[in-house]
Amino acid sequence: MATRFDIIGIGNAIVDVVARIDEAFLSRHVMRKGSMTLIDAEQAERLYASMPAGEESSGGSAANTCAAAAALGARVAYLGKVADDQLGRVFRHDITAAGVHFPSAPTREGAPTARCLILVTPDGQRTMHTYLGASVAFAERDVDPALIADAAVLYLEGYLFDPPAAQAAFRAAAAAARATGRRVALSLSDPFCVERHRDAFRALVRGGVDILCANEAEVTSLYQVNSFEEAVEAARAEVGLAALTQSEAGSLVVRGTETVRVPAAPARVLDTTGAGDAYAAGLLAGLTSGRDIRDCGRLGALAAAEVIGHYGARPQADLRRLAADAGF
Amino acid sequence: MATRFDIIGIGNAIVDVVARIDEAFLSRHVMRKGSMTLIDAEQAERLYASMPAGEESSGGSAANTCAAAAALGARVAYLGKVADDQLGRVFRHDITAAGVHFPSAPTREGAPTARCLILVTPDGQRTMHTYLGASVAFAERDVDPALIADAAVLYLEGYLFDPPAAQAAFRAAAAAARATGRRVALSLSDPFCVERHRDAFRALVRGGVDILCANEAEVTSLYQVNSFEEAVEAARAEVGLAALTQSEAGSLVVRGTETVRVPAAPARVLDTTGAGDAYAAGLLAGLTSGRDIRDCGRLGALAAAEVIGHYGARPQADLRRLAADAGF
Numbered sequence: 071m072a073t074r075f076d077i078i079g080i081g082n083a084i085v086d087v088v089a090r091i092d093e094a095f096l097s098r099h100v101m102r103k104g105s106m107t108l109i110d111a112e113q114a115e116r117l118y119a120s121m122p123a124g125e126e127s128s129g130g131s132a133a134n135t136c137a138a139a140a141a142l143g144a145r146v147a148y149l150g151k152v153a154d155d156q157l158g159r160v161f162r163h164d165i166t167a168a169g170v171h172f173p174s175a176p177t178r179e180g181a182p183t184a185r186c187l188i189l190v191t192p193d194g195q196r197t198m199h200t201y202l203g204a205s206v207a208f209a210e211r212d213v214d215p216a217l218i219a220d221a222a223v224l225y226l227e228g229y230l231f232d233p234p235a236a237q238a239a240f241r242a243a244a245a246a247a248r249a250t251g252r253r254v255a256l257s258l259s260d261p262f263c264v265e266r267h268r269d270a271f272r273a274l275v276r277g278g279v280d281i282l283c284a285n286e287a288e289v290t291s292l293y294q295v296n297s298f299e300e301a302v303e304a305a306r307a308e309v310g311l312a313a314l315t316q317s318e319a320g321s322l323v324v325r326g327t328e329t330v331r332v333p334a335a336p337a338r339v340l341d342t343t344g345a346g347d348a349y350a351a352g353l354l355a356g357l358t359s360g361r362d363i364r365d366c367g368r369l370g371a372l373a374a375a376e377v378i379g380h381y382g383a384r385p386q387a388d389l390r391r392l393a394a395d396a397g398f
Numbered sequence: 399m400a401t402r403f404d405i406i407g408i409g410n411a412i413v414d415v416v417a418r419i420d421e422a423f424l425s426r427h428v429m430r431k432g433s434m435t436l437i438d439a440e441q442a443e444r445l446y447a448s449m450p451a452g453e454e455s456s457g458g459s460a461a462n463t464c465a466a467a468a469a470l471g472a473r474v475a476y477l478g479k480v481a482d483d484q485l486g487r488v489f490r491h492d493i494t495a496a497g498v499h500f501p502s503a504p505t506r507e508g509a510p511t512a513r514c515l516i517l518v519t520p521d522g523q524r525t526m527h528t529y530l531g532a533s534v535a536f537a538e539r540d541v542d543p544a545l546i547a548d549a550a551v552l553y554l555e556g557y558l559f560d561p562p563a564a565q566a567a568f569r570a571a572a573a574a575a576r577a578t579g580r581r582v583a584l585s586l587s588d589p590f591c592v593e594r595h596r597d598a599f600r601a602l603v604r605g606g607v608d609i610l611c612a613n614e615a616e617v618t619s620l621y622q623v624n625s626f627e628e629a630v631e632a633a634r635a636e637v638g639l640a641a642l643t644q645s646e647a648g649s650l651v652v653r654g655t656e657t658v659r660v661p662a663a664p665a666r667v668l669d670t671t672g673a674g675d676a677y678a679a680g681l682l683a684g685l686t687s688g689r690d691i692r693d694c695g696r697l698g699a700l701a702a703a704e705v706i707g708h709y710g711a712r713p714q715a716d717l718r719r720l721a722a723d724a725g726f
Contacts, residue, residue, distance in 0.1 A: 090714065123465070123492035125710060126454040137451070156484040156510065164451035182484065382453060386418065 073252075075171070076144040076358035078221035080213070080243055081132025082205040082229050082236075083150030083174070084184040085157040088343065088381050089124035091189045096197060103191065106198040106260045108232060114201035117187055126157070127382045128164035129186055130205075131259055132227040134344045134383045137168035138351030138373050141389040144358055147171040147221060149212060153204035157183040168384070174212060177204045194339035194378065206233035213243045219250035222358050223281070225350070228259030228288075231267040241274075248278050253310075255281035257350055258288035265291060280310040281357070283350045289314050302329075313353050313367065315346060315374075323353075323367040332367030335375035344383025348373035365398070372396055401580075403499070404472040404686035406549035408541070408571055409460025410533040410557050410564075411478030411502070412512040413485040416671065416709050417452035419517045424525060431519065434526040434588045436560060442529035445515055454485070455710045456492035457514055458533075459587055460555035462672045462711045465496035466679030466701050469717040472686055475499040475549060477540060481532035485511040496712070502540060505532045522667035522706065534561035541571045547578035550686050551609070553678070556587030556616075559595040569602075576606050581638075583609035585678055586616035593619060608638040609685070611678045617642055630657075641681050641695065643674060643702075651681075651695040660695030663703035672711025676701035693726070700724055 096103055099120070109117065128137075133148055140146040148165055152158030154176040161183060165172050184203035190196050208230075218224055224247040230236045244254050256271075256279045258264050264271060271292055275282065282289075282305055286298050289312075293304040298316065305312035306324045315321040320333040349370035356366030372392055376385050424431055427448070437445065456465075461476055468474040476493055480486030482504040489511060493500050512531035518524050536558075546552055552575040558564045575582050584599075584607045586592050592599060599620060603610065610617075610633055614626050617640075621632040626644065633640035634652045643649040648661040677698035684694030700720055704713050 118491060121491075121495065123456065123495045123712060126488060128451065160454060163446060163449075167449065167451045384451060 073220050073222050075147045075221035077223045078147040079132035079136040079225040080149045081130050081227035083152045084130040084186045086129035086186045087124040088188045089121045101197050103197050104195050109199045128161045129383045131347050134347035135351045136170045137384050138348045139355045140169040141385050142355040144355040149174050151205050151208040152183045153177050155182050177207045190341045194342050196343040209235040210238045210242045213239050215246035218246040223253045225255045227257050228263045253280040258284040261287040261291045264288050282309040282312040285315045323363045330364045335371040337375035337379050339378050341381045342378050344377045345374045348377040401548050401550050403475045403549035405551045405682050406475040407460035407464040407553040408477045409458050409555040411480045412458040412514045414457035414514045415452040416516045417449045429525050431525050432523050437527045456489045457711045459675050462675035463679045464498045465712050466676045467683045468497040469713050470683040472683040477502050479533050479536040480511045481505050483510050505535045518669045522670050524671040537563040538566045538570045541567050543574040546574040551581045553583045555585050556591045581608040586612040589615040589619045592616050610637040610640040613643045651691045658692045663699040665703035665707050667706050669709045670706050672705045673702045676705040
């Protein structure tokens with residue numbers, strides 16, 4: 071049955087604050103480089119005060135994927151919670167300007183729009199601290215089953231397991247998708263997020279995830295195995311399609327007995343924030359437009375390469391033109 | 399007498415929203431490329447809604463100059479008005495993180511923090527639309543004469559002539575500086591700003607501006623002459639020092655009978671927003687640290703080249719290191 075949307079994403083609706091720091095800043099603050107740590111409002115104030123000047127732009131893992139997939143021509147919707155404040159309006163403007171349908175009403179009281187304080191070191195690695203703010207208000211009532219049924223793929227970010235009420239929303243959305251024969255895609259988001267919610271993730275994956283997106287650290291953590299190869303086989307056995315990334319070593323797309331290795335696209339690394347999100351966008355835009363899995367992986371690599379070439383998690387160049395130039 | 403600060407800047411405290419657009423966007427909206435246009439809240443809403451996704455960062459002409467001068471090692475203070483809202487806190491954070499003393503209290507009611515919607519075309523030119531918001535609340539009461547007396551140079555942006563109450567503040571600050579033997583520097587900001595306030599600018603310049611910063615279009619508009627050469631001589635006759643920029647053709651620094659031509663520093667042009675502000679920063683940081691006028695111009699060119707090499711009006715690289723690498 072034809073659907074109105076190719077992809078509907080659900081995630082924490084977040085505005086990013088990106089600042090460039092040196093390695094010493096991370097040591098001084100005892101931070102785990104490359105990780106995402108949850109912080110409360112007070113910690114967010116303290117960390118922000120110690121940070122250099124930054125730039126603000128819309129972020130959120132699934133929202134980044136939705137914006138990039140729309141830029142590649144997919145028809146996309148997104149659900150997530152912002153407050154009725156300046157940063158919430160920035161988020162709404164940007165995802166709407168990207169061509170993504172965003173029907174979620176803002177909260178009228180409570181915490182301000184979520185923020186992710188992103189510290190980028192000279193090697194292009196990002197270390198993130200997220201204040202969930204208004205995004206914790208996202209709950210089952212915010213999931214419209216009719217809208218889920220109207221999208222070929224439901225895309226869920228793993229980070230959504232962090233706000234307590236969102237887990238119920240997450241499961242309700244997945245159930246609504248499955249009930250109407252739609253595919254469910256899951257991104258594992260972060261190895262520490264996997265650690266925090268491993269049992270729930272394992273149950274969800276076994277219970278009906280069709281498309282799994284993860285990097286090496288996340289998928290080995292999910293299956294508690296020591297090698298990427300073991301994790302690949304575990305994923306192959308459980309999900310219809312797994313797209314497993316290995317940074318500059320490229321990615322593997324695995325479907326049944328098929329295995330396709332896709333090289334990373336050449337890029338000058340400035341800021342890796344959003345690389346995995348952009349990869350998922352290319353993959354899903356490819357799958358929903360009927361491309362073979364090698365081309366889906368190549369579209370993912372192409373989108374990721376664009377995003378890591380500048381500061382900020384969303385594409386700045388015209389992804390459709392980049393794809394056309396690459397023969398798509 | 400020794401002062402606590404080298405420079406105190408006064409200007410419209412603004413958060414920039416930078417978006418990349420194509421030339422067709424400007425034609426469609428009948429915009430004057432390269433100009434700054436004042437807009438009201440409703441126009442700001444409409445324009446923002448029609449813009450692509452953007453990035454937010456602290457701006458404001460004199461504030462940019464202050465941030466860059468501090469990055470070059472100058473001791474800097476800044477006065478300007480933000481609201482007590484998210485973008486106001488972003489502005490306060492960023493200028494404070496840049497090492498600039500920012501004692502101005504936020505407004506508690508009224509308009510939100512000022513925003514400048516900046517549209518950057520592929521040639522690196524920026525077309526700006528400013529909603530003055532809370533910055534119009536800046537008035538004479540916000541000028542502390544003791545603080546003005548404690549800075550070697552008072553730096554005023556021409557844009558400050560646009561909010562009506564600020565003109566009185568502007569004159570009071572200049573009078574306070576002159577009364578205590580401090581130097582007064584003025585940036586003309588924009589040729590259309592000069593047109594709007596030409597008589598007031600002319601009176602101010604004649605009445606005691608020691609350092610004039612302007613580009614070719616601004617200074618020829620100020621003196622209503624047809625050639626850059628005539629404007630240079632008019633400025634030479636009226637101000638102690640004039641630093642007059644000509645984009646990629648470099649700048650002229652003129653002091654009494656001295657004339658120094660300074661080439662532009664090599665740069666890949668991505669976004670010219672803030673180029674003039676950064677030039678003024680290098681010039682003033684040089685002057686207040688006792689450098690000769692050629693080196694002051696060279697520091698200006700170096701700072702401008704850094705700023706036009708990326709999106710956003712404030713320096714992203716370490717300007718002190720760049721200056722050191724250039725032999726300063």
